[in-house]
Amino acid sequence: MEKTKKEVLVLEDILGSNKKIAGSIRKKLQEKGILSINLLSSPGSGKTTLLEKLGTKLQGQYKIGVIEGDVETERDSERIRKIGLPAWQITTHGACHLEAKMLARIFDQIPADLDFLFIENVGNLVCPASFDLGENLRFVLLSIPEGDDKPRKYPEAFITSQALVITKCDLLPYLPYDLERVIKEALEINPKLEVFQTSALTGEGLDAIYRYLEKKLQELRTKNA
């Protein structure tokens, strides 16, 4: 049989299947009035610690759930459960990021009456930025010991986030660090970023995050009303 070559125009989004699943998660969360927040950062910048602080403060008034993404172990979920919050662990067994389909698999376990759903992504400032999980807000965390040159080195994480949380600010007196430079660079690549300067140790800046989250939850529910 004669071979014929033919060109086929496709123009299909390669991440389309992830975006579709993420879209359906976003819609379900919106209907239930749950505000979801995807936390991105390199390993060790304080995502779990921030969640412990936010969870402890907010749980008297709100219902909170946490999805923990890690390559291996249940360690982070155990930390969250210790403060009395429900946590669901996703272990990726090697993958460097969470994808919407991984969330979809456990989605039925998420109670419908939550106020906030935090999703702690796998510690990595690069890969998770490419994958929509159906979240309402994306927080990028940057800790002082990581250095003051990061926003321009990892632009996608900063461009796709709504808030920048600078963590471990209690270390500022001990390290050569240009805080102004970090904030200036981050705002140059994303002028809409909300910036929070925090320390989980002293509690600095955490109130501003609570207020921001409460405001965003109200906005989400006003849309539903």
Next chain:
Amino acid sequence: MHELSIVADLFTIIEEKARETGARRVTKVRVLIGELSGVVPELFRTAFHSYKKGTIADRARLEIKITRIKFKCQSCGKEIKTNNISRPDFSYACPFCGSKEVELVSGRDLYLEKLEIEI
């Protein structure tokens, strides 16, 4: 190295299109990779050629076209092209009117543009 999971999704689409068009073999795959997609073209290429083995595209060539970052100014409506976000003078602001109300219109995209098939 999330390129491999993206390539896995790409092959789901390739195989679907091959079935739809009755292709006996896929000989060329052309993708569009946005400069701000977070995908490294070299790693994408490596992942593609290791994944293609045993698939309908096992001898396919891969063509990559990089799509540039483009912004649109919400105030004056002008389009802004920039070829490198890591340049020290890059700023998320309109060079024409100075407005910071600019929106990304392209540069994050990852598309399977076309296939060459044998039928």
